[in-house]
Amino acid sequence: MARLSVNIGSLHLKNPVLTASGTFGYGEEFADFVDLSRLGGFVVKGTTLHSREGNDYPRMAETPSGMLNAVGLQNKGVGYFIDNIYPRIKDCGSEIIVNVSGASPADYVAVAERLTPLQGIRAIELNISCPNVKQGGMAFGTTCAGAASVVSAVRRAWNKTLIVKLSPNVTDIVEIARAAEDEGADSVSLINTLMGMAVDVERRRPMLSTITGGLSGPAVRPVAVRMVWQVAKAVKIPVIGLGGITCGRDALEFLMAGATAVQIGTANFLDPAATMRVIDEIEEYCTRHKISDIREIIGII
Amino acid sequence: MKICTDFRLTESRHLSPAYGLLTLQSEEPLPEIHAGQFAQVRADGSKTTFLRRPISICSADPETRTIRLLIRRAGNGTAALIDTPAGHLINIMLPLGRPFDIQAPDQSTDRPLLIGGGVGVAPLLFLGHEMRQAGICPEFLIGARSASDLLLLDEFKALGDVHITTDDGSLGHRGVVTAHPRLQRPVSQIFCCGPAPMMKAVAAAAAKLGASCQVSLENMMACGIGACLCCVEKTVRGNVCVCTEGPVFNINQLTWLD
Ligand SMILES: Cc1cc2nc3c(=O)[nH]c(=O)nc-3n(C[C@H](O)[C@H](O)[C@H](O)COP(=O)(O)OP(=O)(O)OC[C@H]3O[C@@H](n4cnc5c(N)ncnc54)[C@H](O)[C@@H]3O)c2cc1C
Ligand SMILES: Cc1cc2nc3c(=O)[nH]c(=O)nc-3n(C[C@H](O)[C@H](O)[C@H](O)COP(=O)(O)O)c2cc1C
Ligand code: FES
Numbered sequence: 001m002a003r004l005s006v007n008i009g010s011l012h013l014k015n016p017v018l019t020a021s022g023t024f025g026y027g028e029e030f031a032d033f034v035d036l037s038r039l040g041g042f043v044v045k046g047t048t049l050h051s052r053e054g055n056d057y058p059r060m061a062e063t064p065s066g067m068l069n070a071v072g073l074q075n076k077g078v079g080y081f082i083d084n085i086y087p088r089i090k091d092c093g094s095e096i097i098v099n100v101s102g103a104s105p106a107d108y109v110a111v112a113e114r115l116t117p118l119q120g121i122r123a124i125e126l127n128i129s130c131p132n133v134k135q136g137g138m139a140f141g142t143t144c145a146g147a148a149s150v151v152s153a154v155r156r157a158w159n160k161t162l163i164v165k166l167s168p169n170v171t172d173i174v175e176i177a178r179a180a181e182d183e184g185a186d187s188v189s190l191i192n193t194l195m196g197m198a199v200d201v202e203r204r205r206p207m208l209s210t211i212t213g214g215l216s217g218p219a220v221r222p223v224a225v226r227m228v229w230q231v232a233k234a235v236k237i238p239v240i241g242l243g244g245i246t247c248g249r250d251a252l253e254f255l256m257a258g259a260t261a262v263q264i265g266t267a268n269f270l271d272p273a274a275t276m277r278v279i280d281e282i283e284e285y286c287t288r289h290k291i292s293d294i295r296e297i298i299g300i301i
Numbered sequence: 302m303k304i305c306t307d308f309r310l311t312e313s314r315h316l317s318p319a320y321g322l323l324t325l326q327s328e329e330p331l332p333e334i335h336a337g338q339f340a341q342v343r344a345d346g347s348k349t350t351f352l353r354r355p356i357s358i359c360s361a362d363p364e365t366r367t368i369r370l371l372i373r374r375a376g377n378g379t380a381a382l383i384d385t386p387a388g389h390l391i392n393i394m395l396p397l398g399r400p401f402d403i404q405a406p407d408q409s410t411d412r413p414l415l416i417g418g419g420v421g422v423a424p425l426l427f428l429g430h431e432m433r434q435a436g437i438c439p440e441f442l443i444g445a446r447s448a449s450d451l452l453l454l455d456e457f458k459a460l461g462d463v464h465i466t467t468d469d470g471s472l473g474h475r476g477v478v479t480a481h482p483r484l485q486r487p488v489s490q491i492f493c494c495g496p497a498p499m500m501k502a503v504a505a506a507a508a509k510l511g512a513s514c515q516v517s518l519e520n521m522m523a524c525g526i527g528a529c530l531c532c533v534e535k536t537v538r539g540n541v542c543v544c545t546e547g548p549v550f551n552i553n554q555l556t557w558l559d
Contacts, residue, residue, distance in 0.1 A: 025528035032303040045530075053540050060523050060531035062351050067523060071530045074540060217351065269352060269524040270343070272305050272394060 002286035003293045004279075006040075006260050008238050009161035009186030011123045013040035013095060013261060016294060017251065017279050020242050020265030021046055021099035021125065021165075022071065023216075026085050027092060033272035037093030038279060040261060044081070046101045046127050049110050051077040061198045061207035066217030066244070067266060068196050070210040073101050073130060078111045082118065090120040097163065101127045105153035112158040122160050126150060129167030129192035130214075141167035141192075144179040151183035163240065166190040168220075168227055177231040177239075189240035189263065190231060191224045217266040218244040225257050232258020232299055246274060248281020258299040302332040303526070305394040311367065313387050317449050319374050320420065321383030322359075325391060327366045334361040335400030336427035337517055337549040340370065341525035343392040346381030354378045355522045355544070357424040357494070358396060368395070371452060373420035397525050398548045401428050401492055401515055403435055412440045412461070414488045414512075416478055416503050418495025419445060422452055424517055425494055429460040440464070444478035444499065447471045479506045488512050504552040514552045518543050 004015035019042040024030060027042050036042070054074025061068045075081075081098070089096060098121055102108040108126060115121050128141035128150055140146040151164055164180040166173055168191040177188045193214025198207040206212075224243025232239045241259030245251050246267040254262045267274040282294070291297060308325035315321055341353035359369045374380045385391060401424070406413060413432065417425045422443055432439045442464040445451045448471040457463045464483045465473025474481050478495075479502045488510055493503045494517040507514035520532040520543040527545035534543050536554045541547075552558065 022530075023524075023528060025526075029524075029526045029528045033305055054530065054533070057533050057535075057540075058521055059533065060521055060529070064349070065351055067352065069523070069529070069531060074530050074533070266523075269529060272524075272526065 002283065002291050004282065004286075006238075006294065006298075008123065008163065008240065008261060011095060011161040015040045015279055015282070016255065016259075016261035017275055017282070018043055018097070018240070018261055018263045019268065019275060020263040021127065022069075023265040023268050027089055027094075027096075030268070030272055034276055039094045039275055041095030041097055043097040043099050043125055043263060044085075045075055046073045046099045046130065047075055047078050047081055047111060048073060048101050049078055049107050051075065051080065056209040058207065058209055059213075061213070063196070063198055063215065063217075064219060066215055066219030068198055068208060068213035068215055069193070070208045070213035072210070078114045082114060086118060086120070090118075095122060096120055097123045097125050099125045099127050099165070101130060102150075105150050108150050108154050109157045112154050116158065116160075123163060124158060124160070125163040125165050125189060126154060127165050127192070129165050129169075141165075141176065142170050144175055147176050147179045148183050151180050151185050155184040161186045163187040163189050165192055166231075167192050168223060168243075169195050173227050174230050174234045177235050181235045181237050185237060187238045187240055187260075188231060188235065189242065190227055191220065191243045194220050194223065216244070218246060218250075220244050221250060221253075225253050228254055228259050229257040229301065245278065246270065248278050248285055251278050251282060252285060252297070255294070255298050256301050258301070260298055303394060303396065304329055304332055305392070307390040308368070308393050310385055310387050310389050310391055313383070313385060315383070316452055319450070320452055321372050321374075322453070323370045323372065323382065323385075323391075325368050325370065325393065327368075329366070331361060331363045331366050331368070332396060334358055334368070334396040336431045337400035337424050338396035338398050339525075339548060340368070340393045340395035341397060341522070342370070342382060344378040344381045345392070346385055347377040350378035350381065352523055353394065353525065354382070355397075355519075355525055357517070358427060359423040360427050360430065371420060371423040371426075394525065398544055399546065401517075401549050402551075403428070403432060403437070404490070405435070405437060406489055411489050412438050413490040413492060414440050414442055414483065416442045416491060416493040416495070417444070418478060418499040419450060420452070421493075421495030421499075421517070422457070423494070425492065426453060426456055426460075428492060429457065433460055440483075442466070442478055442481055442483055444495070477502065479503060484510070491515070493517070501557055504555075504557050507552065508558055515549050516552060516555075517548045518550060519548070
């Protein structure tokens, strides 16, 4: 059996398969379908300092080979996560990464500080790329100065693994990745959803309450693979690739383009056991191609 | 316990051009399923259908490991399901969501009224069965556009009295369900599933009659298991997921009557 373990900063993953924030709940929702302890890790729902109700319904629209969402970071706040959710999931046998969002650098820092004492949280992923909230979110992820302001502030407060999640809604994602690296990020993950829009022509109105939303699923995969390849060539820190992965083949595409690990998002809705299948298929590929260590193929393109 | 597995389509009955009744058998034993719960069904026969489709469970028989789904042709996904040839496999995740809350009426003469519109009758058939098993006699009020849209009437009649309304008057009373004389008389429990405007009208009627009222919502869904937060409904406790906290809600939890 091939060795699948990889490192993201000081975070050790038993395999490169993680789940994407906002698509896997807190893991528990999938317990009947997935052996959580087999995952490299999972990234929980976007977490903010205070609870958020999110956007109005409708928040979702199906599109060709994908979907638009406009959830808007509905969550009960970091305090609720620490008191109620973390104790239930902390012993699941897999790395738990908290996806952190905020409206100001101080918000991000405050959430990171609250998470610091939790032994079971060895990494956070800064969401500076959410297209579905008015304040903050993507605003930080679309300029180098914005990204740098959040990353440098959190870096001073958080000494465990720091992942920065990048927005594809920019002219040059490479320069944002470099800004994150320069401010001390241990890794960058990409891509978040692509801004999109759909119209219900019968009712003559937008499909989403927010008019625009974030596109995910296989429809975005070629864009995501291209961006991962560009970024992996330009930075020295490990890259986490995601966007439209549904099977082992798709995951391998990202690994070969330079990703050290991958995240599975929308595919969890189509097949709740998608993550298990991806791991099995990567193992099977390695056996078939006589690969003894997954790192042999990372970034070969 | 939820399962996600292939079911074999053992029988597909076209009840009318618009409606199909699918009988599906699981390889695996069925988990416990109750009326009001739903399934997330993959429509592999449709090239344009990406997500699973939420469909109420119309009946479930653990002994034969079969379920039935009553489906209305709404778009490509439901059409592909209705047109799937018998013998094919359909991937289904179930049971999802919370069932109807069945309570014995205060007086034995008091009968719960199950109000359904269109394909919304699907979970009410299952509910009627469960009530009969619990020794409760249900009464049905079923509304449809016209006589040909009234589905599985014989099965309803086997469970209790059936009142009917049609928009065109082709059977029963002409007009909407809330105009039916049965809703002029007292009733203590109402269970309702149908198009949103109908459920809102029934909820208002229930409030006037002082009846409790449970409704089953059909919000658009992606995951069906509480992971994506796409299916939310505004409630007195804020936004909640219809797929996990519902699809059945007591109307006193919703903000419809405010
Ligand atoms: C809990 C629940 C139980 C349901 N039970 C039944 C049932 O027993 N029988 C039945 O025929 N239908 C049922 N529905 C409705 C059914 O899910 C939709 O009609 C179906 O998803 C439409 O898919 P389509 O591809 O045929 O049509 P589309 O072309 O996708 O859409 C046609 C219409 O259906 C609505 N719709 C589309 N996708 C969804 C979705 N994911 N969830 C809800 N609505 C959607 C759209 O608003 C649109 O107006 C139920 C829905 C829910 C949420
Ligand atoms: C319903 C939904 C909710 C999401 N919520 C978040 C979130 O809270 N934080 C975040 O960083 N990304 C969020 N995302 C983006 C995903 O994590 C991922 O970046 C994106 O969907 C692309 O991957 P995919 O195509 O595999 O789904 C969400 C995506 C979806 C579909
Ligand atoms: S459909 Fe995903 S949370 Fe309800």
